[in-house]
Amino acid sequence: MAQPRFISSRHNPQFKRWASLLDSHGVKAHQQCLVSGTKILKEIPQGPGTSITEILFLQSDEIREELSSQGTSFALSKELFQELDVSGTKDALLVCKIPSIPPFDLTQPPIGLEILCPIGDPGNLGALLRSCRAFGVRTVILLQEAVHPFHPKVIRSSSGAVFVQSLGQGCSITQLQTPEILQWISALDMDGENVSTVSWPAHVRLLIGEEGVGIPSLPYSQRFSIPQIHTSIPLNATVASSIALHAYRQTHILSEQF
Numbered sequence: 001m002a003q004p005r006f007i008s009s010r011h012n013p014q015f016k017r018w019a020s021l022l023d024s025h026g027v028k029a030h031q032q033c034l035v036s037g038t039k040i041l042k043e044i045p046q047g048p049g050t051s052i053t054e055i056l057f058l059q060s061d062e063i064r065e066e067l068s069s070q071g072t073s074f075a076l077s078k079e080l081f082q083e084l085d086v087s088g089t090k091d092a093l094l095v096c097k098i099p100s101i102p103p104f105d106l107t108q109p110p111i112g113l114e115i116l117c118p119i120g121d122p123g124n125l126g127a128l129l130r131s132c133r134a135f136g137v138r139t140v141i142l143l144q145e146a147v148h149p150f151h152p153k154v155i156r157s158s159s160g161a162v163f164v165q166s167l168g169q170g171c172s173i174t175q176l177q178t179p180e181i182l183q184w185i186s187a188l189d190m191d192g193e194n195v196s197t198v199s200w201p202a203h204v205r206l207l208i209g210e211e212g213v214g215i216p217s218l219p220y221s222q223r224f225s226i227p228q229i230h231t232s233i234p235l236n237a238t239v240a241s242s243i244a245l246h247a248y249r250q251t252h253i254l255s256e257q258f
Contacts, residue, residue, distance in 0.1 A: 007075070022152060031097060041092060055074070055094055115128075126153065150162060186204050195243060
């Protein structure tokens with residue numbers, strides 16, 4: 001087994017690249033992401049289509065045998081490792097190539113359950129992706145306002161669901177008003193029908209709002225709402241979305257083949 005290369009300078013070009021992966025711009029520029037978390041690290045090497053290029057260890061740690069053959073190993077000084085280990089897991093970090101996210105044609109009718117997502121907060125997007133995977137969402141269509149799905153905080157809060165959930169790239173939320181696109185959109189909106197009593201169509205493209213911003217006021221094909229007892233305390237967008245997904249699945253049972 002080859003010994004890992006030791007890196008202790010933050011001026012090292014490879015460290016600079018890894019540090020840039022802590023935000024969406026770096027992830028997009030390098031088409032790579034940082035993965036942390038003991039549970040996720042155990043599952044990622046077995047995941048379909050996942051390409052690990054580098055493994056980053058704390059200098060004092062031993063190289064884990066199950067990871068050592070996955071990519072090039074680097075040992076980092078304590079200061080540099082802590083700078084990258086923003087979640088404080090103290091476990092190895094993986095540098096992975098990110099899968100491509102194809103453009104999604106919003107002028108075509110939905111197939112199954114689809115989500116239109118403009119969420120810009122990494123923690124919220126990760127939680128949503130986790131729920132989408134659990135409830136069998138066919139495709140999550142990321143609008144231009146959304147944070148990059150392979151931001152490290154998204155990966156961690158999704159518990160790795162981002163690596164297996166089908167994703168598509170959509171337009172800006174401000175461009176949804178064209179008739180060719182709008183005709184296929186249902187919206188999660190305060191003024192809509194109760195999600196627990198409405199007759200859900202089998203094929204639905206559901207637009208959810210960004211936290212605190214909501215959705216544009218447009219003539220959507222349908223509107224669904226989450227009833228609340230205490231209206232002075234609005235639901236978190238991801239919680240509201242999860243309730244809506246559960247309501248959909250009460251009518252359309254998730255296939256075992258998903």
